Amino acid sequence: MGRRLQPTARHMRLGLELRKLREAAGLKATEAASLLGVNSVQMSQIESGIAGVSEERLRRLAAHYACTDEQLIASLVAMIPNRTRGWWEEYRGSLPNPYLDLAELEHHAHFRWDVDFLHVPGLLQTSDYARALFSYMNPEFPASDVELRVAHRMSRRVIIERADPIPYDTVIHEAALRIRVGDRAQTRAQLIRVLEISAADHVTVRVIPFDMDRFAGAGGAMVYAGGPLPKLDTVVRDGPHGTVFIDAEAQLCRFRTLFRRLEKVSLDPERSRDFIHMLAKEL
Numbered sequence: 001m002g003r004r005l006q007p008t009a010r011h012m013r014l015g016l017e018l019r020k021l022r023e024a025a026g027l028k029a030t031e032a033a034s035l036l037g038v039n040s041v042q043m044s045q046i047e048s049g050i051a052g053v054s055e056e057r058l059r060r061l062a063a064h065y066a067c068t069d070e071q072l073i074a075s076l077v078a079m080i081p082n083r084t085r086g087w088w089e090e091y092r093g094s095l096p097n098p099y100l101d102l103a104e105l106e107h108h109a110h111f112r113w114d115v116d117f118l119h120v121p122g123l124l125q126t127s128d129y130a131r132a133l134f135s136y137m138n139p140e141f142p143a144s145d146v147e148l149r150v151a152h153r154m155s156r157r158v159i160i161e162r163a164d165p166i167p168y169d170t171v172i173h174e175a176a177l178r179i180r181v182g183d184r185a186q187t188r189a190q191l192i193r194v195l196e197i198s199a200a201d202h203v204t205v206r207v208i209p210f211d212m213d214r215f216a217g218a219g220g221a222m223v224y225a226g227g228p229l230p231k232l233d234t235v236v237r238d239g240p241h242g243t244v245f246i247d248a249e250a251q252l253c254r255f256r257t258l259f260r261r262l263e264k265v266s267l268d269p270e271r272s273r274d275f276i277h278m279l280a281k282e283l
Helices: 009-024 029-036 040-048 055-064 070-078 087-091 097-108 127-137 143-156 174-178 184-198 249-265 269-282
Strands: 111-116 168-173 203-208 222-226 234-239 242-246
Touching: 009 040, 009 055, 009 070, 009 097, 029 040, 029 055, 055 070, 087 097, 087 143, 097 143, 097 222, 097 234, 097 242, 111 249, 127 143, 127 184, 168 174, 168 249, 174 203, 174 269, 184 203, 184 269, 203 249, 203 269, 222 249, 234 249, 242 249
Parallel strands: 111 168, 168 203
Antiparallel strands: 111 222, 222 234, 234 242
16 A cells, blocks of 8 residues: 555545545444445545555455445546546646645536635636636746646636537626626626626526515625545535535535525526627626
8 A cells, every 4th residue: 555645625625535435334543444444544535534554455355344335446446546647737846735626626526616805706607707816816836837737727628629528607796797807898708708608508597686686695696516426525615714515414415405506596597698698798
């Protein structure tokens, strides 16, 4: 078992799911370690993502844990890292790890939901919009650091622009569409970009207008990445002190409910397109 100095969010998620299975089976880490012929420290490293686990060992653990959910086991096996390097690896050492973890999460996602109230979601941003955003929020960054972040964000769009895109649904508040992150021309170009991508069959864009009655959900911004099973979904939220990856089942259920609630109070896709078109004409 090779040790990793910096396990990715995907490594840690696999370890966490193995720990959940062990705990559900009522076994201690020392008991699970003996089943693999390793010590408790090595078992802890597997469950924290610091050490890898082979498919054979994963299936052996699942059998000892009396896990009969073949779909879950197959999904966990698929999470075992291979030697393929994703495009995001070129940024390792240049950008903070959460940037890379998010790109890897999106790469493996089966669908994606976004909710945003103050900014156009990252997957829909133009390079000018992203550049203005990064420059304003991090004025101390040199231009080279800003451009790295812009290039990374533009590369992330591949999941909805490639030949086999994933389904993408987003709810955007009118405030995010009206705030001029860039100048007037850049703002109009950003709205046109949203209109263009919303025309794709796999993309659904909904807008919550200012005059929506009984709306108190402005704190529900989220990135929701769907896994092969609902219990393997992940919510990503940005806070004042960094990015948080949420995977607790109760919290995932809460965010799924919140997203559906926001869908219900938003304009339907056709009316949303008309609304965005109206905003673009005003500029």
